[in-house]
Amino acid sequence: MARVGVFIGQYHSDSRIVFDALASYAANLRAVEKVRLLGLRPKVDVKALADEIRRERLDRIVLAGDSPGYFKPAFTRAFELAGGDPSEVRLASFREHGAGLADATERAKAILACAVHGVPYPLVAVPRPTTVHPATLVIGGGVAGIQASLEIADAGKKVYLVERSGTIGGHMAMFDKTFPTLDCAACILTPKMVAVHDHEMIELLTNSEVTRVTGSPGAFKVQVLRRARRVDEASCVACNACTEICPISVWSEFDANLTHRKAIYIPFPQAVPSAYLVDPAACTWVQSGGTKCGACAKKCPKGCINLDEQDRSVEIEVGNIVLATGYEMLDAHRVEQYGYGKYPNVLTSIEFERMTNASGPTGGKIVTKTKELNRRLKVEEWVANPQGPPPRSVAIIHCVGSRDPKYNAYCSRVCCMYSLKFAHLVREKLPDAACYEFYIDMRAFGKGYEEFMERIKAEGAHVVRGRTAQVVEVDGQLVVKGEDIVQDRLVQHPADLVILAVGVVPAQGTVELAKALGVPRDADGFFSELNYNGDPTYTERGGIYVAGMCQAPKDIPDTVAQASAVGAGVLRSISTGHGMGNLDSLTLSEIEERAARSQAAER
Ligand code: SF4
Ligand code: SF4
Secondary structure (H helix, E strand, C coil): CCCEEEEEEECCCCCCCCHHHHHHHHHCCCCEEEEEEEEECCCCCHHHHHHHHHHHCCCEEEEEECCHHHCHHHHHHHHHHCCCCHHHEEEEECCCCCCCCCCHHHHHHHHHHHHHHCCCHHHHCCCCEEECCCCEEEECCCHHHHHHHHHHHHCCCCEEEECCCCCCCCHHHHCCEECCCCEEHHHHHHHHHHHHHHCCCEEEECCEEEEEEEEECCEEEEEEEECCCCECCCCCCCCCHHHHHCCCEEECCCCCCCCEEECEECCCCCCCCCCCEECCCCCHHHHCCCCCCCHHHHHCCCCCECCCCCCEEEEEEECEEEECCCEEECCHHHCHHHCECCECCEEEHHHHHHHHCCCCCCCCCCCCCEEEEECCCCEEEEECCCCCCCCCEEEEEEEECCCCCCCCCCCCCCHHHHHHHHHHHHHHHCCCCEEEEEECCCCCCCCCHHHHHHHHHHCCCEEEECCEEEEEEECCEEEEEEEECCCCEEEEEECCEEEEEECEEECCCHHHHHHHHCCCECCCCCECCCECCCECCECCCCCEEECHHHCCCCCHHHHHHHHHHHHHHHHHHHHHCEEECCHHHCCHHHHHHHHHHHHHHHC
């Protein structure tokens, strides 16, 4: 039997693992001769380690921790110096295999046991199979949910697609162009949206939310709250008569609060379903308990408005669940130094997306906001008016709230590229305007991205490398202050319009949904995949998959690819009739037993 040494060292300080308990557990494993806790970010003395390995006559080293790969080179060198076979330095990677969760220590023990036996944890910790109901629930109607639904439904399998808002399409429906091809986002997305609506195997439940999930993998019972739309979807012909008469205006979410919509509205003209809905929080009838207004119901030529319609709950049975709940933008008010909310011409990226969109509030014109009187409310508001003056200079600030431990330590992955796209749009629509990109690092990692960056630079955008300190107003002029590390100097540039490339965060309701489904979340708050490298579409919960931004920030091509992969996994389970149970249904002793058996089989 191999003589094994276990060395446990951490790279990050946020672990929930009880290391003393883990070390005692390791010491009691049959083959283990030596256990040493290395602490946080240990400095490894290679020569001393080699002496220790020789002294203990170790044949295998298990290097355990959240990210043990960081220390592997030093251990490999020491093992070689001691005359060992470097392939016998095995990693027990806690973070990769999900030992950051509630049962972290137990999971860490299982991962470590597999490494001691010399077998990969994912090959051993395979949950027991379950039978699978053939219907699938997809939660979230953005491009990820749409793609997964179509993949599954096109194979002839039933899909329930539940979307919280009044339309499918998600954020992508708000975009004008996609990077790096500058394709029209709507031209890609709209046919898919229509295909979902017309698909005989897809039941589309908009204005709805999942409230409870019971049952077990392969046989879930799901409660869906169907919020009252107050307009009959099938009868509405989208004639707009109700909206015209409705006296209540509120900020439009779809237009990122740059313009108004009515209390009865359609989110955007190509919305799917193509039917209006009532916002109960804004509607006078609903708020007055049915005593005031009601004008829209009288005006509707189809008689399809029922202002008294109530929410209701429906139950559906499914075998698999796909999480495709997307993301939100970080609240830019939090990054106070950039003056969002204080200066009207400091915009978020999503606001600029709507401004540059031909179907947006300015018809695609890039303008500075102007102050106008809201006659109904008798207050002055800053609005994006198509007649407003165009900016003479535009500043785009990267990494707002990303790669900064104060907000989000992670990179949001899409901001560099959408910022370059913005620079292109500014140069295209306002050739006389100066355009500055303030960036820390340019992360142009995808296919065609590097070339896109070079193209934008050639189009005349000024790229300034360095952190942006703040946005201030001097005599009515916005000024962006920062550093240029290439020129090694502090800089300040006047800008009429400042765009904040705001990072992404998990969508509202992620915490509640994770609790309801028992799906763990990672340190950044996104849903955790089962295995980052090997199983990036499964979760710990059998029958529950992740697609798109709700798993981690990613661009549209990666989102669509992941959603299609999820479709393949779901279809495999339906066509074979069985899927996977929950990972935590396996006990530690079962995993130890399986690992020992696998090791014996290998010999
Ligand atoms: Fe639909 Fe009636 Fe409104 Fe016309 S008036 S858009 S048919 S709800
Ligand atoms: Fe608008 Fe509500 Fe009045 Fe209809 S009843 S017109 S939605 S305020």
